Amino acid sequence: MAKNIRFRLNGRPTTLPPNPERTLLRALRTDLGLTGTHYGCGIGECGSCTVVVDGKAVRSCVTTLADIEGKDVVTIEGLAKGDKLHPLQSAFIEHGAFQCGYCTSGMLMNAYALTKEKKTLSRAEIIDGMEGNLCRCGAHTRIIAAIEEVTGAKGGRS
Amino acid sequence: MTASTELDRREFVKLIGGGIVVLVTMSPSELFAQQRQYPTDVNAYLHIAGDGRITVFSGKIEMGQGVMTSQAQMAAEELGVSLSRIEMILGDTDKCPWDMGTFGSLTTRMFGPALRAACAEARSALVQLASERLGVPKEQLVVDDGVVSVAADRSKKVTYGQLANGKAITRTLDEKAVLRSVAEFKVMGRSPKRVDGVEKVTGRAKYAADLTLPGMLSARMVRPPAHGAKLVSVDTTRAGKVEGLTVVNQDGLVAVLHADPEIAAQAVKTIVANWQVRKVAVDTDSIFDYLVSKAPEPEAREARGDVAAARKREKTLIEMTWRTGYRAHAPMEPHSALAEVKDGKATVWASTQTPFPTRDAVAKAIGFDPANVRLITPYVGGGFGGKSSAGQAVEAALLAKIVGKPVQLEWTREEEFFFDAFDPSSVVKIASAMTAEGKITMWEYDVYCAGSRSTEIFYDVPDSVVRIHGSWRGAGADTHLFAVGPWRAPGANTNVFARESHVDVMAAAARIDPLEFRLKNTKDERMRRVLEAAAKAADWKAAPGPSGQGRAIACGIDAGTYVALVAFVKVDEKTGRVRVERVVCAQDMGIVVNPDGATMQVEGCVTMGLGYAFTEELRFDGGKILDTNFDSYTIPRFSWVPKIETVLVKNDELAPQGGGEPAIVPMGAVIANAIFDACGARLERLPMTPERVLAALARTKTKDSGAAG
Numbered sequence: 010m011a012k013n014i015r016f017r018l019n020g021r022p023t024t025l026p027p028n029p030e031r032t033l034l035r036a037l038r039t040d041l042g043l044t045g046t047h048y049g050c051g052i053g054e055c056g057s058c059t060v061v062v063d064g065k066a067v068r069s070c071v072t073t074l075a076d077i078e079g080k081d082v083v084t085i086e087g088l089a090k091g092d093k094l095h096p097l098q099s100a101f102i103e104h105g106a107f108q109c110g111y112c113t114s115g116m117l118m119n120a121y122a123l124t125k126e127k128k129t130l131s132r133a134e135i136i137d138g139m140e141g142n143l144c145r146c147g148a149h150t151r152i153i154a155a156i157e158e159v160t161g162a163k164g165g166r167s
Numbered sequence: 168m169t170a171s172t173e174l175d176r177r178e179f180v181k182l183i184g185g186g187i188v189v190l191v192t193m194s195p196s197e198l199f200a201q202q203r204q205y206p207t208d209v210n211a212y213l214h215i216a217g218d219g220r221i222t223v224f225s226g227k228i229e230m231g232q233g234v235m236t237s238q239a240q241m242a243a244e245e246l247g248v249s250l251s252r253i254e255m256i257l258g259d260t261d262k263c264p265w266d267m268g269t270f271g272s273l274t275t276r277m278f279g280p281a282l283r284a285a286c287a288e289a290r291s292a293l294v295q296l297a298s299e300r301l302g303v304p305k306e307q308l309v310v311d312d313g314v315v316s317v318a319a320d321r322s323k324k325v326t327y328g329q330l331a332n333g334k335a336i337t338r339t340l341d342e343k344a345v346l347r348s349v350a351e352f353k354v355m356g357r358s359p360k361r362v363d364g365v366e367k368v369t370g371r372a373k374y375a376a377d378l379t380l381p382g383m384l385s386a387r388m389v390r391p392p393a394h395g396a397k398l399v400s401v402d403t404t405r406a407g408k409v410e411g412l413t414v415v416n417q418d419g420l421v422a423v424l425h426a427d428p429e430i431a432a433q434a435v436k437t438i439v440a441n442w443q444v445r446k447v448a449v450d451t452d453s454i455f456d457y458l459v460s461k462a463p464e465p466e467a468r469e470a471r472g473d474v475a476a477a478r479k480r481e482k483t484l485i486e487m488t489w490r491t492g493y494r495a496h497a498p499m500e501p502h503s504a505l506a507e508v509k510d511g512k513a514t515v516w517a518s519t520q521t522p523f524p525t526r527d528a529v530a531k532a533i534g535f536d537p538a539n540v541r542l543i544t545p546y547v548g549g550g551f552g553g554k555s556s557a558g559q560a561v562e563a564a565l566l567a568k569i570v571g572k573p574v575q576l577e578w579t580r581e582e583e584f585f586f587d588a589f590d591p592s593s594v595v596k597i598a599s600a601m602t603a604e605g606k607i608t609m610w611e612y613d614v615y616c617a618g619s620r621s622t623e624i625f626y627d628v629p630d631s632v633v634r635i636h637g638s639w640r641g642a643g644a645d646t647h648l649f650a651v652g653p654w655r656a657p658g659a660n661t662n663v664f665a666r667e668s669h670v671d672v673m674a675a676a677a678r679i680d681p682l683e684f685r686l687k688n689t690k691d692e693r694m695r696r697v698l699e700a701a702a703k704a705a706d707w708k709a710a711p712g713p714s715g716q717g718r719a720i721a722c723g724i725d726a727g728t729y730v731a732l733v734a735f736v737k738v739d740e741k742t743g744r745v746r747v748e749r750v751v752c753a754q755d756m757g758i759v760v761n762p763d764g765a766t767m768q769v770e771g772c773v774t775m776g777l778g779y780a781f782t783e784e785l786r787f788d789g790g791k792i793l794d795t796n797f798d799s800y801t802i803p804r805f806s807w808v809p810k811i812e813t814v815l816v817k818n819d820e821l822a823p824q825g826g827g828e829p830a831i832v833p834m835g836a837v838i839a840n841a842i843f844d845a846c847g848a849r850l851e852r853l854p855m856t857p858e859r860v861l862a863a864l865a866r867t868k869t870k871d872s873g874a875a876g
Contacts, residue, residue: 105360
């Protein structure tokens with residue numbers, strides 16, 4: 010008998026039926042109703058579906074439930090603490106670091122993982138770390154400014 | 168249009184339910200005079216509830232351009248309330264006034280005046296009501312955040328909510344309502360944080376694919392391998408065995424539907440379809456001659472003087488051919504829709520830029536009266552013209568009608584590329600001449616398949632003609648092998664690339680600084696102002712090209728806005744790679760509703776423009792699309808983005824003009840010109856890939872060694 014799949018999702022123990030090949034993106038959106046994580050390309054090329062697994066940014070469209078078994082998953086819905094926005098979220102609003110907003114969840118989760126890996130990031134490290142996330146509206150300069158405000162060498166506010 | 172407008176208003180009154188209806192009858196309104204396509208009844212635009220909350224209705228949609236915020240600002244300004252009192256309802260065909268669609272940088276420019284007029288008239292009516300209620304002449308009243316009070320005694324007051332409380336009011340204005348002047352602005356002309364911010368950074372913002380209905384099925388369609396392919400036979404036997412799967416093979420649709428989208432996605436692969444593929448021997452490189460041969464008879468414009476005589480008169484003609492490839496819209500959100508057909512009514516939630524035309528298309532497809540179809544537009548994840556067509560909404564509605572359950576259809580990224588209505592590949596041929604002093608004397612311009620946008624000549628040319636050989640919409644079924652359509656400032660990117668590159672070629676031939684050459688050839692004051700503003704901000708150093716500085720200028724007019732860009736590039740002559748270091752944009756867009764929002768649009772334009780300048784060219788072989796995802800169709804990334812500086816040139820004498828498109832228009836030209844200025848290589852085709860830069864460099868070197876001058 011296949012076992013249910015267990016993992017932590019935004020801090021809560023979560024169990025899904027045994028379907029190890031199911032993509033994390035579909036599990037989040039369809040099975041768990043967390044639609045803040047978006048489909049963009051289905052091949053891990055655009056970053057719209059980025060979530061954080063054990064502190065690392067992953068593309069949920071090419072991640073299976075087998076991959077996250079027993080792990081700690083954070084999605085955009087888990088970034089704010091109640092009504093209190095994460096400093097990255099506040100900085101995105103402050104800098105106008107989004108337009109259509111479709112890539113924004115992935116941008117924020119990718120940036121969040123970067124800040125987990127390293128507290129202080131140079132501008133070059135931010136650009137390098139965000140390079141795999143696509144934005145078609147062209148909010149790039151403001152996304153960089155927002156992340157820089159939180160994690161930049163000049164001193165963040167988090 | 169009239170019929171549906173009337174209907175929308177009836178529906179509107181029915182739908183708003185509680186609260187107060189302020190009926191203003193003053194017909195015909197002078198404020199609406201220029202906006203006849205929009206309703207003259209203010210109730211079509213706004214609703215003031217008893218508690219003072221104001222709902223504003225607009226047929227425009229929010230796809231990132233910030234119009235949820237800027238329209239709220241316009242409404243708040245004219246009503247005399249703070250921005251936080253306004254709630255926007257966008258793109259709902261049952262609630263909002265009819266609108267043709269969100270494109271062409273028209274929201275602020277064309278809908279803005281109608282919305283502002285409605286709100287100004289509502290304010291006048293409310294002040295008139297307050298005057299009666301308070302027994303004070305209205306000249307002695309002031310409005311502050313929805314509270315009307317006596318100027319001399321602020322304790323005597325009444326709120327908008329109270330004025331409307333408990334009764335429906337019909338009010339005839341006894342004087343003309345006037346729009347607020349720039350000097351009076353409290354909400355417009357400022358940059359509040361976007362009203363969609365919190366929803367978008369928390370993942371709570373809903374896009375069409377995020378919506379669900381009980382019993383909903385997710386659909387996957389069988390798709391052709393190439394455009395023009397005909398379905399010969401289809402075998403759905405294997406799919407039919409999947410538990411819970413619904414197979415549809417009807418009305419030209421072959422689809423599978425399942426409650427679980429992943430099961431539907433797997434099942435569609437089991438369907439065996441045989442297609443007859445039409446072979447057409449045209450590809451990404453041979454398309455240009457094909458287009459010129461297929462293009463329709465031209466329509467002539469801008470005819471001045473006598474070009475035929477000028478051709479004979481001039482000793483030296485500068486003749487160039489400029490070419491551009493097909494470009495995909497590639498919004499991050501693929502087309503999606505959720506449709507429900509129940510009890511003779513259809514409701515469709517769709518990512519679309521055209522809620523009303525899409526409603527009509529759905530109605531036609533399923534055989535319903537448009538009155539029985541409601542199209543609701545949630546947040547749209549980018550459009551750029553690509554969601555002006557919304558075939559997914561029609562497909563979802565057809566399937567929902569067939570299966571009798573709500574249907575969700577999310578196009579895959581591959582479908583998004585395949586069914587995109589691409590910016591057409593185009594050719595522009597220009598022949599020009601000038602005096603020894605660099606005054607342009609002749610301009611003969613032939614554009615194939617890009618249309619007329621931005622072909623107006625603002626340079627002073629005595630003998631000119633512009634011939635438009637086919638539109639960006641396509642010119643007959645045979646011109647293009649797949650769909651083409653509007654792409655952010657349709658046709659203008661191509662036309663401005665051609666014109667401003669060509670002008671640069673002329674400036675270099677005349678040994679005149681490219682900025683000076685432009686100023687020498689135009690008396691258009693707005694153009695001169697933006698050129699000078701961009702040059703000043705960029706600390707322009709005059710020198711004929713190629714100056715080795717790697718800097719260039721290009722300008723254009725789009726959506727009523729004047730724009731000039733200066734770009735600085737570095738060219739790696741070994742690899743052909745180009746790095747854009749800095750772009751300065753000067754833009755005169757009339758009154759600026761939201762300066763930061765306008766600046767964001769400039770930055771978006773510059774960034775998106777890097778894509779069509781360097782990489783974006785959809786590859787195809789006949790009707791087969793070769794680029795179907797982001798692994799091979801490359802759009803701009805973080806590391807590409809230059810320093811972008813925006814100068815909004817003040818022009819408060821002019822009503823607000825377009826802002827979503829103008830700054831992208833000169834991007835191809837300004838970068839091509841900067842490459843030339845850096846190394847002497849003239850790029851005649853977009854995109855400017857490293858291979859093409861190297862080839863242009865090689866041509867330059869051959870020319871230098873082959874001929875003396």
